[in-house]
Structure formats: C-alpha cells, structure tokens
Amino acid sequence: MADSPTTRADSPPVRTDNLAPILPNVPLLSSAGAGWQGIALEQFRCPPFETPEYAYPDHKIAIHTHIPADLQVKRTLNGRVQVERVVAEQVIVVPAKVTHQVQWDQDAEFLILTLRPDVLGRVAYEAIGPDQVDLVPGLPRVDALVRQLGLALCSELELNGGRDQLYVESLVNCLAVHLLKTYSAVPPRFPAAGPLPPSTLALVTGYIQDHLDQALSLADLAALVGLSACYFATLFKQSTGTSPHQFIVQCRLQRSQQLLARSDAAIAAIALQCGFSSQSHLTRVFRQHLGTTPRAYRTSVT
Numbered sequence: 001m002a003d004s005p006t007t008r009a010d011s012p013p014v015r016t017d018n019l020a021p022i023l024p025n026v027p028l029l030s031s032a033g034a035g036w037q038g039i040a041l042e043q044f045r046c047p048p049f050e051t052p053e054y055a056y057p058d059h060k061i062a063i064h065t066h067i068p069a070d071l072q073v074k075r076t077l078n079g080r081v082q083v084e085r086v087v088a089e090q091v092i093v094v095p096a097k098v099t100h101q102v103q104w105d106q107d108a109e110f111l112i113l114t115l116r117p118d119v120l121g122r123v124a125y126e127a128i129g130p131d132q133v134d135l136v137p138g139l140p141r142v143d144a145l146v147r148q149l150g151l152a153l154c155s156e157l158e159l160n161g162g163r164d165q166l167y168v169e170s171l172v173n174c175l176a177v178h179l180l181k182t183y184s185a186v187p188p189r190f191p192a193a194g195p196l197p198p199s200t201l202a203l204v205t206g207y208i209q210d211h212l213d214q215a216l217s218l219a220d221l222a223a224l225v226g227l228s229a230c231y232f233a234t235l236f237k238q239s240t241g242t243s244p245h246q247f248i249v250q251c252r253l254q255r256s257q258q259l260l261a262r263s264d265a266a267i268a269a270i271a272l273q274c275g276f277s278s279q280s281h282l283t284r285v286f287r288q289h290l291g292t293t294p295r296a297y298r299t300s301v302t
Contacts, residue, residue, distance in 0.1 A: 018256040022051050029154065034162030038119040040171050041153050042112045050103035059135060059179075060094040063150040067110035076101040078137040091143045091150075093183050095135035111150050115175070123176040123230040125187060125251045134185040143182070149175045159284070160196040163277045171247045173230045195239040200225050204236070206246075210253055218244055248275075253289055256282060260298040267294050 027042035043065070053076065064086055071086045078098050094100045096117050120133045149171050156162055156171075180188045196204070204221055221244060222232035237243050256274040259265060265273075271282035271294075279294075286294050 008096075013228065022054055024049050029157060031153075031157055031162050034157060034168075035165070036162060036168055039153075039175075040114040040152070041157060042114075043109075043154060043231055044112065045070055045107065045109045045280050046104075047107055048105050048287075051101055052271075053101040054098045055097050056114075057096055057117075058095050059114065059117065059120075060100070061113040061150065062092045062094070063111040063113070063147050064090065064108070065111060065151075065154075066087075068106045069124075070106075072105050074103045075139065077139060079239045080137075080139070084140060084141050084142070087144045088141065089144045089147050090140045090147045092136065092140040093135065096139055098137045111154055113150055113153070115172075115179075119172065120176050120180060123173060124180055124184075133180070135179065135183045136185050138183065145178055146175065146237065149178075155235060159257050160277060160281055163215075163217055164245075166216050166218050166248060167228060170233065170243060171217070173233055177230060179216070194235065196225070201236075203241050208248055208251060212248070213273050214275065216275070217246055224298065249285060249289070253285065256286075256294065257297065260294055261301045262265075267298075270294070 023046055025044060025046050026043055028301060029041075031039075031041045045066075067086050067088060072083065074083050075081070075092075076216040077092075077094065077100050090162060090190055117133065120135075124133045149188055151160075153168065156167060162168060195201075204224055207224060208216065208219070210218070218229045218233060221236075222229045223231065227235070233244055236247070240247055242250070252274045256270055259270045259273065260267070263270070267282065268279040271277075271279045274282070276282040276285065283293050286292060286297065290297065292300075
C-alpha cells in the first residue's frame with residue numbers, strides 16, 4: 001500500500017516525570033518501566049492543592065478514581081474559569097499546548113494519561129489527515145468510555161506489569177479513535193471497513209500461530225499487510241468477528257491446552273512457550289476464559 005504512515009509502534013516513550021513540578025506527590029503507579037509507546041499512565045493520590053498554570057506538548061487526560069461526595073474544583077482551561085462539582089465518570093481532556101490550572105479542596109485520587117499527538121496522527125491518517133488533528137479544549141464532561149479505557153490500562157499495569165503490549169496497543173487505538181470522534185475540531189470520516197482478502201487473513205493468522213511465544217505487536221501485524229494499526233484492527237475484526245488481541249488470546253489458550261494435555265512440561269514453561277508473561281498470567285487468563293486453572297485442566301484430561 002503506497003503513501004501509508006509508518007505502522008510500527010515507534011513513538012518515543014512518553015516522559016512521565018513532567019508532572020513532578022506540578023503535583024505535590026509522586027505517582028502511586030506509573031507505566032514508566034512498562035515499555036509503552038506513545039502513551040503513559042500515572043496514578044496519583046494528592047491532598048488539597050493548587051497547581052501552577054501549565055501547558056505540555058502532549059495531550060493530558062485526567063480520570064478520577066475516587067471522588068468525595070462534595071469535592072469542589074476550580075479550573076482554568078485555556079483562559080476559561082469554572083468552579084465545578086466532580087461527578088462519577090467525568091473526565092477532562094487537555095489538548096497539547098493548551099494552558100491549564102486546577103485547584104481542589106479535598107484529598108483526590110486520579111489517573112493521568114499522557115498521549116503523544118503523533119499517536120492520534122497515525123490513527124487519523126485514513127480519516128482526516130495527520131496534519132489536521134486538532135483537539136478542542138473543553139471543560140470536564142461525563143465520558144464513560146474514556147474512563148473505562150483508562151481503568152483497563154491501569155488494571156493491566158497493576159496485574160501484569162503492562163507487559164501485554166498488544167492489549168495496550170488495542171486500548172490506545174480505541175482511545176485515539178474515540179478522541180478523534182468526540183473531541184476533534186474536524187470530525188473524522190473513517191473509510192468503510194470490509195473483510196481482509198482470504199490470502200491476507202491467512203498470512204496474518206499464520207504469522208500469529210508461528211510466533212505465539214513472542215511479544216506480538218498490533219503495529220507489526222499491520223505492517224505485514226501495509227496498513228495502519230487502527231485500520232488493520234478494524235478489518236481484522238470484520239474478517240474474524242473478534243479483535244486481534246482476543247484472537248491471539250484464544251490461540252494461546254488453545255496452544256496451552258494442547259501442551260498441558262500432551263506433555264509433562266512445567267506449567268511455567270508452557271506459559272512462556274504460549275506467549276504468556278508468567279504462570280500466574282496463564283492461570284488468570286485460564287480462569288477468565290475457561291473457568292478452571294491449568295493444573296486442574298491437566299488433571300482432567302490426562
């Protein structure tokens with residue numbers, strides 16, 4: 001495919017120390033060591049505080065995780081001042097280079113997502129052109145999807161150290177598409193999605209089966225067929241009925257079931273052979289999808 005943007009996840013890692021002069025506490029949780037590309041997550045618990053005015057080169061998204069019933073916030077966004085009561089599922093999207101200052105009157109817990117603008121640029125390629133991405137500053141709004149995606153990234157970081165890069169990429173793509181549709185000055189018009197040609201789908205699924213023991217990247221899978229990661233994920237789901245991440249999880253589960261039934265290898269070794277980060281990761285996914293543990297499954301089939 002000619003003239004397509006790079007499909008590899010080659011954005012430099014987002015710096016996660018740039019809020020240090022702004023917030024009074026260090027993060028409770030950070031993706032700094034997880035190897036994420038183009039996005040960072042930090043979780044904070046802070047006392048009542050007033051930040052200085054700031055503007056960053058990256059997009060910032062704040063998601064409250066614990067909200068006192070009468071939390072009051074005074075916010076100045078792009079010169080506009082508002083006093084607000086924070087409600088559940090409310091998020092604030094602060095576009096890159098937009099000035100922001102905030103003051104709150106009680107202990108607060110929140111996530112900060114930092115998203116590099118080039119991530120939106122790659123997703124926007126098929127819709128509006130990467131040079132036309134312009135998020136509009138807006139005061140806090142209820143956005144259940146942004147909150148859900150932020151909490152899912154936080155959960156992946158807590159439970160698995162953020163090592164499932166394909167899962168993280170899938171969440172980031174979903175977040176980017178939603179931001180473009182909901183917060184962009186130029187409404188995107190994504191091309192109609194259709195199934196991948198059978199030969200293309202066979203190429204991708206064969207590559208997945210041959211590399212289950214490796215860290216599979218959505219960007220690398222898309223690069224096989226010359227598409228951007230976002231557009232590839234859409235076409236793949238149209239072709240298979242499931243997302244690339246879900247498809248790979250099912251393949252890894254099937255491979256692990258085969259090895260548990262046919263070999264005496266240690267469960268920890270089988271986990272690594274099937275692309276899980278650890279035995280506990282395999283066990284967690286086994287329980288989630290099959291309602292049992294690898295050990296119990298092995299006993300039942302041997």
